[in-house]
Amino acid sequence: MTGTLIHTRARAQKVFGFAGFSGSGKTTLLVNLIPEFTNRGLSVSTIKHAHHGFDIDKPGKDSFEHRAAGAHEVLVSSRTRWALMHEQRAAPEASLDELIGRMSPVDLVLIEGFRNYGHDKMEIVRGRDAHFVLATEDPHVVAIASDKAIPETQLPVFDLNDASAIANFVVHHCGLAVANDAAALREA
Numbered sequence: 001m002t003g004t005l006i007h008t009r010a011r012a013q014k015v016f017g018f019a020g021f022s023g024s025g026k027t028t029l030l031v032n033l034i035p036e037f038t039n040r041g042l043s044v045s046t047i048k049h050a051h052h053g054f055d056i057d058k059p060g061k062d063s064f065e066h067r068a069a070g071a072h073e074v075l076v077s078s079r080t081r082w083a084l085m086h087e088q089r090a091a092p093e094a095s096l097d098e099l100i101g102r103m104s105p106v107d108l109v110l111i112e113g114f115r116n117y118g119h120d121k122m123e124i125v126r127g128r129d130a131h132f133v134l135a136t137e138d139p140h141v142v143a144i145a146s147d148k149a150i151p152e153t154q155l156p157v158f159d160l161n162d163a164s165a166i167a168n169f170v171v172h173h174c175g176l177a178v179a180n181d182a183a184a185l186r187e188a
Helices: 026-038 062-068 096-101 163-174 179-187
Strands: 004-007 012-020 044-048 073-077 082-086 108-112 121-125 141-146 157-159
Touching: 012 026, 012 096, 012 163, 026 044, 026 108, 026 163, 044 096, 062 073, 121 163, 141 163, 157 163
Parallel strands: 012 108, 012 121, 044 108, 121 141, 141 157
Antiparallel strands: 004 012, 073 082
16 A cells, blocks of 8 residues: 555655544544654644635734735744745635645645545544445545444444554555654564
């Protein structure tokens, strides 16, 4: 297994997604998975899809005023972080490939949402949903994470609360070497 490799102009990035209904626990799972990956020596970035408009800026701030005046992009920088805001204006929504191409290279890009895109993903299913949907329609769903048993699938099913097992699957599926692997090989 090699996971999804998204090719951008400058490089290829390993990508793995998490998709499911709103409120299924995607964000909570990613927040628990990120330390699992970083503790294994992997660098990780995330992309979150929003189905609605959003704004990370505030009226009255200089950066907001720059955008309101018509700036195409506004980059805000400080000693601790920088953020680039790009206005789509009338342009169509950027593709996942385009967005990944704007990011710095890392070992793994985790995608929350973008469920209709053709990257490998894990479907998140909560008991109240009582069924999985994406896995029956999307060949890119390679596993399911749930808080209940799901016997009616051939896909691997993981306990939604077992971030370590899910991280193990993603690392293996994407063919990522982790720092712990090298140490284990030296000890063998």
